[in-house]
Amino acid sequence: MSQRIKVLTVDDSVVVRRLVTDVLASDPAIEVVGTAPNGKIALDKIAQLAPDVVTLDIEMPVMDGLEAIKEIRKVDRRLPVIMFSTLTERGATATLEALSSGASDYVTKPANVGSVQESMDSVREQLIPKIKALVPHLAAPAPAPAAPVRPVAAQPATPVTTRVPSGAVKAPRALVIGSSTGGPEALSAVLAGLPATLGVPVLVTQHMPPVFTRLYAQRLDKASALRVVEATDGEPVVPGSVYVAPGDFHMEVVRRGPQLVVKLHQGPPENFCRPAVDVMIRSAVAAFGGELLAVILTGMGSDGKLGCKAVAAAGGQVVAQDEATSVVWGMPGAVAREGIADEVLPLGSIADAITRRLGPAARPATAGSSPLASTRSTASVPPPAFSPAAPAARPTQGRW
Structure with missing residues (x-):
């Protein structure tokens, strides 16, 4: 026993x-x-x-x-x-x-x-x-006793393999991050490592109840160079801003006219969760196609795995936190074992990987250019609504 x-x-x-x-x-x-x-x-x-x-x-x-x-x-x-x-x-x-x-x-x-x-x-x-x-x-339950068999050499654990993209990697136009157990501090560390000039919007689902998510977003906002808010329904999705899904609401990104906006709803829980990472990522794939970077941090369960499969299938990029630095290697482990992660990295390397994979969208603006500036440096002027250069696919309908 x-x-x-x-x-x-x-x-x-x-x-x-x-x-x-x-x-x-x-x-x-x-x-x-x-x-x-x-x-x-x-x-x-x-x-x-x-x-x-x-x-x-x-x-x-x-x-x-x-x-x-x-x-x-x-x-x-x-x-x-x-x-x-x-x-x-x-x-x-x-x-x-x-x-x-x-x-x-x-x-x-x-x-x-x-x-x-x-x-x-x-x-x-x-x-x-x-x-x-x-x-x-x-x-883990104790293994059931088995009949004696001929001794064999010990087999190593199944290795975690990373995905090799089949074609040219597309520059991401959005970043989505999912996390659960251990996620509050992991996410804080990742966002603290991202530049204020980040030229893409960031959508975050952290498994948390109501009240907690609002206060958590406020804490992240103080600790990050980026603008961090608890998302509200109908809010335009703009570069340089981080949107945290509110407790007890699924968060999606959908097109309304020329804009991409946040859609919140209380559809059925997925993976026993609301908000659910999979719901968020599916909507982002519908909106951005393969021009998407998904990051899965520490957390119990497997929420985010199916969403990341959709990202990989669309030609997007996936990064998962490694086991050694995860409080619980459930969510990132599910992605890593599925073979759909482009990289499986320690927590301290994930912000750099995001910056590298975003490419020009994460680099500081040069003099004379027209940067997608951080909303912190232009607080008195509302940021423009984010409208991708190329038309995005129509989003799937959420459940109300």
Whole structure:
């Protein structure tokens, strides 16, 4: 039998500790090895119990979750820590601060839930998959015993192969980025490495709930040379701007008259997600064809794989984050294993790869030219609506 995942649950509420313990105990792959009512006691128990994962509340007496994650990261950079957050502006702000301090992921506490069972179901659906994704070597079931066979040489793991384009590579007219677990900090690092003169629009889907995405976009805007906003329905898509899909809404780019604009809708979740990366990328392929660069960063699941297949089939370019630098190599791993990535790169190399693949569209403007300038340098003048030089294919209809 495979080893169970050892979890330490930290929350000042006796009721929440009991609820989380009962939920986790219902899964045979997980063992709750201890609980703690605050961060100070949690630090002692981490040293004593050596858990594989810690669930950590944010608001606690003595030592809160923000202090605790900073102390944990002083001695252990790799221990998976999942924050428990309220779905409020205050909770979202604290959660984003925790993620920037080294937390691995977060789940939102049930709000306005009618029964204990519904609360347990909510925590179970969010928490257990994230625990297993963060420690996949323990989450995998033990192999079934097999009949003795003649010994054979050990086979190496299936290598990740990159795609060799069959024709001339087209210069991208747009950049799309998808991410999930570990994505907030990964995306921040990528955008910080892109120049203010970026001559293409950037569309981003990061799996996040409402409220969180707005505050996250504001944080990115302060840290990036580019203009970053939470996308709004009907907003023109312009070069040098980054559009973050709002929580609980799919984001597409569609043509309306001479302009390309953002379209938001609440169609069915895809890959259990809304917003979904695949929805965004499909619409971008319809709008830009093969003149598109897709980047898939760290995240659990496989959202983005089908969209990237469409990008590759149209002649576009695909870059995936590598396993070593991903918090969870689910989404980029799905793309890499499919053989549709042009490059599989460590996080620190992705911004440079984007700049290189965008070519002239990412280079600083020369004197006397008419650059597609960053909206930061022309804040008083609204940027022109983005209209590709060549007509784009009609976008597919979204589901409302």
